[in-house]
Amino acid sequence: MMFEQLGLIGCGMMGGSFALALKRAGLVKRVVGYSKSPSTTERARQLGVIDVEAPSALLAVSGADLVLLAVPVSATEATFKAIRHLVRSNVLIMDVGSTKREVIDAARRVLKDQVGVFVPAHPIAGKEVAGVEHADADLYQGRQVILTPIERTLTTQLDKAAQLWTALGCHVKQMSPEAHDAAYAAVSHLPHMVAFALMNAIHGQSEAQDFLSLAGPGFRDFTRIAASDPAVWRDILMSNREELLAQSRHFQRALHALETAINAGNPDALEALIEQASSARSRWRMTAVKPRS
Amino acid sequence: MMFEQLGLIGCGMMGGSFALALKRAGLVKRVVGYSKSPSTTERARQLGVIDVEAPSALLAVSGADLVLLAVPVSATEATFKAIRHLVRSNVLIMDVGSTKREVIDAARRVLKDQVGVFVPAHPIAGKEVAGVEHADADLYQGRQVILTPIERTLTTQLDKAAQLWTALGCHVKQMSPEAHDAAYAAVSHLPHMVAFALMNAIHGQSEAQDFLSLAGPGFRDFTRIAASDPAVWRDILMSNREELLAQSRHFQRALHALETAINAGNPDALEALIEQASSARSRWRMTAVKPRS
Numbered sequence: 074m075m076f077e078q079l080g081l082i083g084c085g086m087m088g089g090s091f092a093l094a095l096k097r098a099g100l101v102k103r104v105v106g107y108s109k110s111p112s113t114t115e116r117a118r119q120l121g122v123i124d125v126e127a128p129s130a131l132l133a134v135s136g137a138d139l140v141l142l143a144v145p146v147s148a149t150e151a152t153f154k155a156i157r158h159l160v161r162s163n164v165l166i167m168d169v170g171s172t173k174r175e176v177i178d179a180a181r182r183v184l185k186d187q188v189g190v191f192v193p194a195h196p197i198a199g200k201e202v203a204g205v206e207h208a209d210a211d212l213y214q215g216r217q218v219i220l221t222p223i224e225r226t227l228t229t230q231l232d233k234a235a236q237l238w239t240a241l242g243c244h245v246k247q248m249s250p251e252a253h254d255a256a257y258a259a260v261s262h263l264p265h266m267v268a269f270a271l272m273n274a275i276h277g278q279s280e281a282q283d284f285l286s287l288a289g290p291g292f293r294d295f296t297r298i299a300a301s302d303p304a305v306w307r308d309i310l311m312s313n314r315e316e317l318l319a320q321s322r323h324f325q326r327a328l329h330a331l332e333t334a335i336n337a338g339n340p341d342a343l344e345a346l347i348e349q350a351s352s353a354r355s356r357w358r359m360t361a362v363k364p365r366s
Numbered sequence: 367m368m369f370e371q372l373g374l375i376g377c378g379m380m381g382g383s384f385a386l387a388l389k390r391a392g393l394v395k396r397v398v399g400y401s402k403s404p405s406t407t408e409r410a411r412q413l414g415v416i417d418v419e420a421p422s423a424l425l426a427v428s429g430a431d432l433v434l435l436a437v438p439v440s441a442t443e444a445t446f447k448a449i450r451h452l453v454r455s456n457v458l459i460m461d462v463g464s465t466k467r468e469v470i471d472a473a474r475r476v477l478k479d480q481v482g483v484f485v486p487a488h489p490i491a492g493k494e495v496a497g498v499e500h501a502d503a504d505l506y507q508g509r510q511v512i513l514t515p516i517e518r519t520l521t522t523q524l525d526k527a528a529q530l531w532t533a534l535g536c537h538v539k540q541m542s543p544e545a546h547d548a549a550y551a552a553v554s555h556l557p558h559m560v561a562f563a564l565m566n567a568i569h570g571q572s573e574a575q576d577f578l579s580l581a582g583p584g585f586r587d588f589t590r591i592a593a594s595d596p597a598v599w600r601d602i603l604m605s606n607r608e609e610l611l612a613q614s615r616h617f618q619r620a621l622h623a624l625e626t627a628i629n630a631g632n633p634d635a636l637e638a639l640i641e642q643a644s645s646a647r648s649r650w651r652m653t654a655v656k657p658r659s
Binding site for chain 1: 561591648
């Protein structure tokens with residue numbers, strides 16, 4: 074498997090890491106990149122992340138047999154519109170978005186009959202720092218990648234996508250967009266929303282600085298994800314709102330059960346609820362564990 | 367500063383670590399230990415954590431000029447009752463509990479006129495493993511220790527306590543029991559309750575195993591504290607219930623604000639709320655940071 078040209082739309086940390094990994098694995102001859110900000114595109118070329126700067130998304134796609142959209146979820150539809158006139162039937166288009174249904178709806182609306190060349194992808198990898206300077210050829214290695222094809226997705230493209238991520242050292246899983254969005258609402262989007270809420274709850278109290286000066290390692294780990302990029306997470310929470318709010322209702326019921334045991338002065342009921350959580354967490358191990366610096 | 371005899375009541379991970387640290391610093395001549403389970407006391411002696419096994423809490427206190435209560439919060443009152451007949455006016459008694467008001471109320475009720483010898487202490491240190499086998503002379507080093515004296519606390523004892531923890535490499539802070547319990551409700555007890563609720567919310571859904579198999583590093587860090595010891599955390603949440611429930615109301619209001627922005631389809635409002643959380647978390651640094659294995 075060897076691609077002639079990767080058209081990279083969005084030369085940030087995620088997209089840049091993909092280009093570097095593909096180059097290192099010898100899977101691509103040429104990377105043509107486009108970013109909304111010309112200075113980002115130029116920086117990506119200077120850093121060797123891309124080989125050629127394209128002045129538009131359309132020109133990055135021109136001549137490409139592989140296209141990666143690495144833009145915020147809310148920019149997906151506009152990006153599809155910008156490139157649709159040069160989408161050929163043998164190209165493989167993927168994204169890296171954290172939610173899938175909204176991205177797929179945009180692809181259907183814009184690409185229409187050609188939607189089969191698009192393979193929705195979500196690599197479970199990231200960093201808390203943005204920008205092409207943080208692009209890293211190792212970012213995806215050892216991580217899970219979720220592919221969420223629809224009925225119209227072409228098998229050739231789907232197989233090619235699976236082979237590509239496998240060649241980059243990823244564990245490829247396939248599931249429906251609905252199952253994907255439900256699962257990540259539970260294990261990623263809700264934890265982020267809860268961590269944001271906890272920081273805001275403390276921030277809103279006059280004693281906030283005193284409280285924070287007393288916090289220790291448990292607080293540090295629990296709130297790490299609260300430092301995530303606001304624009305990226307605005308898009309993720311918005312685009313998966315139904316599943317997220319459904320998970321939030323499950324969470325609030327579970328919280329209420331703990332509060333009820335506490336309010337009722339029922340230590341046995343409280344201990345049973347904590348025991349359930351503690352043993353569920355102790356049993357859990359990440360599927361694809363790779364220590365990261 | 368040198369103590370003749372430490373009477374250690376509760377020879378677990380927390381108490382055992384204190385005894386080892388005190389011995390290593392050359393601050394005590396003899397450690398007499400007592401645990402509810404005779405096999406724990408015996409194991410503590412075999413491991414060199416204590417020098418002498420006492421058959422009762424009372425006998426561990428006999429002849430001691432320093433006493434540490436390292437028992438679950440709910441066992442505090444019974445422990446004070448067991449030792450009160452041998453509490454001398456020159457002894458320094460401390461605890462290591464994560465909540466302070468309930469412990470202090472128990473001390474007032476039981477010790478009465480002698481309550482001044484008790485200096486309530488909360489070292490911000492711990493491990494997710496219990497038992498004297500995990501006692502560690504380094505546990506407290508570089509950590510914060512919060513002392514929460516009351517009006518009747520004797521200055522001599524308070525000064526001695528501050529010197530002792532400082533000699534063990536701790537940063538000593540002093541505050542009122544009320545301020546302590548409010549702060550730790552916000553930065554420790556609520557995060558634990560929320561982490562328990564999130565695990566239970568996932569656990570209660572039929573897709574739980576599928577969801578968990580997809581979780582990544584963000585979930586790992588966010589839920590680490592959910593694996594904590596159920597009996598210890600039952601006592602902590604119970605004994606600080608008023609402050610905890612007050613903090614939970616702050617949290618639920620902040621969560622509701624995020625949900626309202628999402629429901630209203632208002633990405634600008636949502637981004638502003640996430641930005642507030644993200645910058646508050648980015649600004650925060652732990653006061654006493656010591657990397658732990």
